[in-house]
Amino acid sequence: MPPLPISPPKPKDATEKVAHALALAIHEHRIAPGTKLGEDELGEIYDVSRTVIRAALQSLAHIQLVEIQRNKGAFVAQPSLREAREVFEARALLEPRTAGSAAARATPRDIAILKEHIAQEHAAMDAGDHGRALSLSGVFHIEVARIADQDTIRQFIETLIARSSLIIALYWRRESALCESHAHHALIDAIAKADAQNAEELMRSHLVDLNSALDLRDRPTQSRSLKELLQDPHP
Amino acid sequence: MPPLPISPPKPKDATEKVAHALALAIHEHRIAPGTKLGEDELGEIYDVSRTVIRAALQSLAHIQLVEIQRNKGAFVAQPSLREAREVFEARALLEPRTAGSAAARATPRDIAILKEHIAQEHAAMDAGDHGRALSLSGVFHIEVARIADQDTIRQFIETLIARSSLIIALYWRRESALCESHAHHALIDAIAKADAQNAEELMRSHLVDLNSALDLRDRPTQSRSLKELLQDPHP
DNA sequence: CCTCAACTCATTGTATACAATCTTGCGTGC
């Protein structure tokens, strides 16, 4: 039996490598929303040509992790309040049912993979690496969707998780705990018991909790700098 | 008041132009699933360099209209039976609620746009241009999602509609009618009356009808050539 | 001292050239 694949399968070509590396950096909050991603700069960092960089950026733009402005370049996306709300509405629509399906289909191996996730999340937390813990908790949701064995919906959820990472970076209420591993642990239990209804309900409340850890209220002025607001007001 | 925008906004750069042209050709069933899309060939047709063609193909690959195989090239996608079922499951999950939202938000102008769609569908049908009629009926669904004013879900629906076009090309039961304009007309009425519940139910049954016009039963052997099946068994 | 405009420079959009990989056809050996 091959080792448990925690991360998605290794990318084969240079473009995917760069795209994954960038996506990971964004998910782990090592690059802030709004950051300019210059092509030459990235090309030098990853030691590939701009051709590869551009392909990777386009790929990330399609899942809305970065925003490409014609003749201006690529920036790490800054989801608006409205987009943030939409993303979590869509997650609330898709993920609970998916968790239920996962509970109905999960194999012992799947459970092991999920538990391995939890372990890694804890390890990252203990190491104080909040970015990595957050990233892993996103992958957890994707893994649940994978177990549900619905590729189409899983792909949608992947993009929603990706955008959620940006949303958390922008709108997380710092006084809130956002300690996801407890909710994830309960979810694993339900899935392991093939209790679809409970899994569905746990996922639903987990998403509600996540939402309340965010500050998605309307606000007259944003906290970001005026310059950023003027150069990228989400047209 | 500007003219009613039936099609999405005009693409600005060469890449988008090519991507839209290719997507339209696929939606109108002018290119069959499985067709090889050579880069040089397309470059000559659209009079742009392979750089542009590759970007367009990657864009289409992301919405799964084409499948790119490393070092082999791009092909018009051939959704498997399983994928076909998943796509319609996802549509059933997303579109009815979206139609309900659309009914709650539609403006008179929105209604006019939808009616214009119906008219164009009828015109295409009368002209015997089934491909164009089919493509327009897809755009109708996208337009409903736009009216619902949920960009995130609209984007998901767009990809589902795109793939549906391929699925219809592959699995349509020719004895079936697939005459969508009646269902669309009823839907417009419900939306115009702001009857969300009725719109939701009409969309649901419309999707059921669509599904029964397809033959998604398991089949031991496919109707396509052995070579195609062996070179692209959907790994 | 401030404003505006033109120019320079940096960055992106596109095209072309080179390298790597796959397909295909032919030739050799059995």
Next chain:
DNA sequence: GCACGCAAGATTGTATACAATGAGTTGAGG
């Protein structure tokens, strides 16, 4: 005659070079 292997052609993957657009700067004029 058939199968295997090798080589030539074709196609994609990547890098580089050129063109076009935008941003920042510097200078003159008010």
